[in-house]
Amino acid sequence: MIRLSWFNVVSLTLGFAFLYIPMVILVIYSFNKSKLVTVWGGFSTKWYGELMQNEAFLDAAWVTLKVAVISSSIATVLGTMAALVLVRAGRFSGRMLFSGMIYAPLVMPEVITGLSLLLLFIGLGLDRGVLTIVLAHTTFSMCYVSVVVSSRLVTFDWSLEEAALDLGCSKTEAFRLVTLPIIAPAVIAGWLLAFTLSLDDLVIASFTSGPSATTLPIKIFSAVRLGVSPEINALSTIMITIVAVGVITASLVSKRQLVRQKREEQAAFRAQ
Amino acid sequence: MRKFALIAVPYLWLLALFLVPFLIVLKISLSDIALAIPPYVPKWDWATGFGAFFSQLDFENYIFLTEDDLYWKAYLSSFKIAAISTMFTLLIGYPIAYGMARSPEEWRPTLMMLIILPFWTSFLIRVYAWMGILSQEGLLNQFLLWTGIIAAPLTILNTNTAVYIGIVYTYLPFMILPIYAALDRMDGSLIEAAEDLGCSRLMAFWLVTIPLSKNGIIAGSFLVFIPALGEFVIPSLLGGSGTLMIGKVLWEEFFSNRDWPVASAVAVILLLLLIIPIVLFQRNQQKQAEAEQ
Numbered sequence: 001m002i003r004l005s006w007f008n009v010v011s012l013t014l015g016f017a018f019l020y021i022p023m024v025i026l027v028i029y030s031f032n033k034s035k036l037v038t039v040w041g042g043f044s045t046k047w048y049g050e051l052m053q054n055e056a057f058l059d060a061a062w063v064t065l066k067v068a069v070i071s072s073s074i075a076t077v078l079g080t081m082a083a084l085v086l087v088r089a090g091r092f093s094g095r096m097l098f099s100g101m102i103y104a105p106l107v108m109p110e111v112i113t114g115l116s117l118l119l120l121f122i123g124l125g126l127d128r129g130v131l132t133i134v135l136a137h138t139t140f141s142m143c144y145v146s147v148v149v150s151s152r153l154v155t156f157d158w159s160l161e162e163a164a165l166d167l168g169c170s171k172t173e174a175f176r177l178v179t180l181p182i183i184a185p186a187v188i189a190g191w192l193l194a195f196t197l198s199l200d201d202l203v204i205a206s207f208t209s210g211p212s213a214t215t216l217p218i219k220i221f222s223a224v225r226l227g228v229s230p231e232i233n234a235l236s237t238i239m240i241t242i243v244a245v246g247v248i249t250a251s252l253v254s255k256r257q258l259v260r261q262k263r264e265e266q267a268a269f270r271a272q
Numbered sequence: 273m274r275k276f277a278l279i280a281v282p283y284l285w286l287l288a289l290f291l292v293p294f295l296i297v298l299k300i301s302l303s304d305i306a307l308a309i310p311p312y313v314p315k316w317d318w319a320t321g322f323g324a325f326f327s328q329l330d331f332e333n334y335i336f337l338t339e340d341d342l343y344w345k346a347y348l349s350s351f352k353i354a355a356i357s358t359m360f361t362l363l364i365g366y367p368i369a370y371g372m373a374r375s376p377e378e379w380r381p382t383l384m385m386l387i388i389l390p391f392w393t394s395f396l397i398r399v400y401a402w403m404g405i406l407s408q409e410g411l412l413n414q415f416l417l418w419t420g421i422i423a424a425p426l427t428i429l430n431t432n433t434a435v436y437i438g439i440v441y442t443y444l445p446f447m448i449l450p451i452y453a454a455l456d457r458m459d460g461s462l463i464e465a466a467e468d469l470g471c472s473r474l475m476a477f478w479l480v481t482i483p484l485s486k487n488g489i490i491a492g493s494f495l496v497f498i499p500a501l502g503e504f505v506i507p508s509l510l511g512g513s514g515t516l517m518i519g520k521v522l523w524e525e526f527f528s529n530r531d532w533p534v535a536s537a538v539a540v541i542l543l544l545l546l547i548i549p550i551v552l553f554q555r556n557q558q559k560q561a562e563a564e565q
Contacts, residue, residue, distance in 0.1 A: 008374050011367035012383075018364070019390055019444065022401035025411060029404065039409075082282040089279055098279075101286040107550050109502025111519045112539045115526060116293035119536075123296060139289040142282070171274065200394050203504055217396050224396075224509060228404045236397040243392045251385045 023240055030233035047234040057219060057235065064199060064216040067130060071137035072194035078138065079145025079194070080187055086146065087153040105143045113140060114207030121208065128210030136208040137198040144197060145190035152186035301333055301536035333537040343538065346516040347545065353432065353507075353517060354500040357439035361496045362489065364440060365447035369488075370481075372448070373455035384452075391445045398442050399509050406434050406510070430512030438506040443499070447492035454488030455481070487560045494553035501549075502542060518542050 030048075034041025051057060082102055089095075105113060117136045118128075126132055160182070164174040180187075202217040209215060223232055337343045372383045390398060405411050406429040413425040428434050458481070466476040482489075504519035511517070518538065526535040 005374075007367070008371035012371040012375070015364065015368035015371070015444075016386060018441070019386070022398070022405060022441070023390070023393070025405060026397070026401045078282045078285055081278055082286075085279050085282065089275060092279060094283070097291075098283055098286070101290050105290060107498055107546065107553075109499070109519060109542060109546070111502055111504050111522050112294075112297070112543060115522065115535060115539055116297045117289065119296045119300060119532070120289070120293040135289060139285070142285070146282075196392055200396070202396055217394070220396055220400070221505075221509075224400050224403065228400075228407070232400065233404075236394070236400065239394055239397060243394075244389065247385065247389050247392055251381065255381065 026233055027237045027240065030230065030237040032230060032233075035230065047230040048238075051231050051234050051238075054231070056214075057216070057231075060214050060216045060219040063130060063213050067133050067137060067205075067213075067215065068195050068198035071134045071198050072141060072191050074134070075138045075142040075145050075194040076187060076191040079142040079190055080149050080183075082142065082146035083150035083153055086150050087156075102143050102146055105140045106147070108140075110201075110203035114204040117204070118207040127212075128208060129213040132208045132210070133205050133213065133215065136204050137194075137201065140204065141194035141197050144193050145187075148190040148193060149183060149186050152183050156183065297536045297539055300533055301540050302331065303533055333533045334541070336534060337537055337541065342516075343518075343521065346518045346521045347541070349516040350501050350503075350518045351545075353435060353439070353515075354497050354503075357436050357443075357500055358493050358497045360436060361440045361443055361447045362493060365444055365492065366451055366489070368444075369448045369451035369455055372452050373458070380456075387445050387448050387452075395442060396505060399438050399506055402434065402438055402441065402510060403429060406437070429510065430515075432511065432515055434510035434512075435507050435515055435517075438510045439496070439500050439503065442506065443496040446495040450491040450495065451485055451488040454485040458484050487556065487563075490556045491553070491560070494549055494556070498546060498549055498553065501546060 029040075031043050031045060032039075032041055033044035033046070082098075086099060086102065114136070117132075117139070121128060121132050121135075156179070161174050161179050164178045165171070169177065200217065201215075202221050205215045206218055206221075209218060220232060220235065223229060368387075372380065372387075375383060403410075407413075408425050408427065408429070410429070412428065413422075416422045417425065428437075462480050462484070463476050466480045467473065471479060502519045503517060504523055507515045507517040507520045508523070511520075519542075522535055522538045522542070525531050525538060529535075
């Protein structure tokens with residue numbers, strides 16, 4: 001039935017070439033000896049060495065990591081709560097507003113989110129720094145978490161939780177021992193999404209950060225504005241490698257789980 | 273009580289950090305510029321009561337936006353840039369999604385992963401990757417000069433063309449995924465039926481495949497168009513001084529001109545413009561969800 005015509009082959013090849021060639025070029029040129037980024041001057045890893053000595057970049061990387069871990073963890077808790085409310089709480093006054101506030105940040109242009117939060121922080125007299133970036137990132141990433149988790153909760157079989165209650169669990173125990181383990185993959189996926197969004201964010205962080213805390217994207221952006229630099233190429237290569245290893249590992253793990261699940265199902269079928 | 277806490281915590285968080293900030297933007301967009309020039313901090317003056325509060329409001333900043341044609345041009349050109357790049361993303365993304373849906377079953381998870389992988393990679397880095405390719409001495413020009421297609425290097429970086437390339441490149445996965453999802457669900461025997469009934473392959477594609485993937489096309493187009501409209505990073509890195517996009521104007525109004533009321537008014541109007549595509553998108557999603565049930 002499957003006919004992979006020459007047209008399909010060509011469009012897939014060209015499409016993936018378009019997606020990947022720019023990144024491959026970036027990686028290759030990070031090993032360029034020459035300071036001139038467009039001329040190949042031989043193989044060298046000196047830009048990685050210089051990057052490791054660049055205090056400003058290392059500081060920014062540390063701040064970024066700290067913000068991402070804290071904000072994605074709070075966002076996962078709040079987002080999961082919001083997902084439970086959306087799926088389970090039924091009617092309550094202000095439900096429309098609640099679901100509106102969950103979905104609106106997903107489509108809100110970043111410049112507007114950033115501007116509005118900055119105006120709030122100034123109004124409150126909060127000093128801009130790690131705290132304000134964490135607050136800002138938590139707010140928009142909790143909405144992504146709640147979308148991911150609620151799409152899992154929609155198909156959740158609530159009779160499992162009821163069974164646990166019948167068997168003498170308290171409500172909290174039933175949630176912790178039954179519901180949470182089952183929805184855990186979605187919660188973890190939500191955390192990962194929130195974490196990446198926070199690592200990646202430039203616009204909102206630029207509005208909400210102060211001189212005391214600069215994140216890596218802000219640093220990269222101000223360096224890149226002046227033009228292409230081999231140090232940034234090296235930094236990009238490191239980041240691309242981390243993401244690629246993470247995504248490939250995750251997909252291999254989930255593939256193996258699928259295979260195991262299939263094998264167990266078959267075994268169960270044979271046993272009948 | 274438990275339920276109350278479950279609702280109250282995320283609710284209050286969103287009220288305080290999403291709705292209230294937005295109301296502040298609205299308020300500042302209606303206040304006088306002198307009131308808000310830094311270091312003067314705009315004050316919430318509840319003491320004077322609502323009457324005085326409303327009497328202070330004026331639409332000066334909005335009138336200013338209509339008088340200075342910079343803003344009109346920026347809104348129009350954001351619209352144009354977002355629409356044209358959405359079209360190109362569709363033209364490039366559709367054949368890829370189509371090829372994926374027709375590929376052997378065991379390839380598909382890998383192909384899916386390859387589409388999603390760039391999405392997890394830093395947006396900033398993906399935009400930056402094009403700066404080295406598109407510049408005067410960049411690799412694209414070197415390549416074209418080497419093949420002899422052009423005699424002199426082209427200027428691509430810092431033009432609108434570079435912005436189109438950047439948007440198409442970074443948002444391509446958003447277009448491919450919904451179209452692929454729609455094509456993947458499609459029953460292949462429908463095409464065979466159409467061909468048996470005398471359709472040519474091209475006709476069958478046009479009359480059967482395209483209409484059946486319509487929802488995917490619409491969803492993908494909105495997923496590209498909506499964020500592209502307010503884009504800031506791409507026009508400021510790849511675009512030139514001639515590239516007018518509203519996200520960039522807002523940024524400059526706020527950070528360079530330090531004119532908060534005008535920046536806020538620009539934000540409010542951008543949001544009003546976005547409401548129409550967002551509502552259309554929501555309606556499409558809802559229709560699709562209902563059709564599936």
